[in-house]
Amino acid sequence: MGCSNMKNAMIAFLAPLPSILFYLSFINNSTFPSLTIISTWHPLVLVNILFFFNVNLLFWLIAQIQSSHWMIDPYWTVIPVMLIHYYSSHPLSNYDTWRSKIVIFLTWVWSIRLFHNYFRREKWQWGSREDWRFTNMSQQYGKQWWWASFLSIYLPHQLLLIGLSLPMYVIHSVNQPLNIWDLVAAVVCISGIVIAYIADTQLYNFVMSRNNDDKGITILEIGLWYYSRHPNYLGEQLWWWGLVVFGWNLGHGWTSIGALSNTMCLGYVTKLVEQRMLKQEKRAEAYRMYQNTTSVWIPCFNFKSASSDSQFKIKDA
Incomplete structure (x- = not known):
């Protein structure tokens, strides 16, 4: 159990590496000059592309290897934090500094609370089980679940999380006083x-x-x-x-x-x-x-x- 827990924790920490590299290109263009042009794309376009490849596709492939879709649950608590920092650091951002600080702080508090509750419930184990709803769906789809899971779990999560985070984008694209x-x-x-x-x-x-x-x-x-x-x-x-x-x-x-x-x-x-x-x-x-x-x-x-x-x-x- 300990070895499996450590392996899953390492996978979870390494999985968002591509997105982290893009984030670093926002705050320091000289670090990754080849990403400069891409980082000037519209924030919502870039975020959706990154989400599709780094979360949907990569997490889905990991799930196929591990035969478990556990990783999307803990990342529900992390992705909004990543999104709000993307929006705030994007080259096209324009916002009131205090409003941004307030919402970023609140997002971190929300994330820590949810992250703590998730791992407290899971007895601080990484990947010990997947959501029971995913298990039920896998039984319903049977042999088709390997591809149906991509459409049933990952694409809906992208639509939902990007949709929920739209106010975070607006907060960092409109500069009005508090x-x-x-x-x-x-x-x-x-x-x-x-x-x-x-x-x-x-x-x-x-x-x-x-x-x-x-x-x-x-x-x-x-x-x-x-x-x-x-x-x-x-x-x-x-x-x-x-x-x-x-x-x-x-x-x-x-x-x-x-x-x-x-x-x-x-x-x-x-x-x-x-x-x-x-x-x-x-x-x-x-x-x-x-x-x-x-x-x-x-x-x-x-x-x-x-x-x-x-x-x-x-x-x-």
Whole structure:
């Protein structure tokens, strides 16, 4: 296990090397003069080309060799950080310095939180398993999964991550001074990060306590999970919609297309997660009751009586 973990960690660190070289060409043209012309392409064009070859194609090839599509999950936490630094350092960038610093800082905080939660859940192992949804899809596609995985996993991730990061591009292409709406956007982003962190920590602590002392408790309704069945998803949505407020404030409301698409995808993921819960015999009845008394995402304070505080809930992160 240790050898495999080290190997996967090394692969993960080496995989983005081509993109890192391009980034260095932005901040120091003399280092890689042959890349200077390419680095002056439109930021969105260049980013999509890099994403296609360095993430989609390379990660897919690695997955074929390892028979596991694990690497796209941890990189979900890293790619937005890479994207925002691309946009801020691109030769064609033009932006308000303070707005850029604020959003870059918030993006790093978001990334560290999500990165920590992912590896905490995976017991700090690199590539120990792939997302259960990918495993289910591989069973559905059978022998065709080797090529269908490229269309089902990697291309959608490119569209989604580039779409979600569109406000980051606008922030670094429009130079306007800060105003009150930037404060609103920052508050929404911070609220999302905090809510997601608290929800994920409450879930993690319960899963660990249940694994260490299983008393047959299947449903947990304390903390944020008392008011929402998926408060971690709510926090994640607030983060991305907070970025949209930054873009909308700069006159580019069209950047909401990424957050809107992600909300729709997360709605579908929520449905899959709940269907999975209802297939577990020991939890099905309790979870149906939980569905009847608790809001899906948006917190609701009037569904349940105080007596339900004694109930408990568990779900997969």
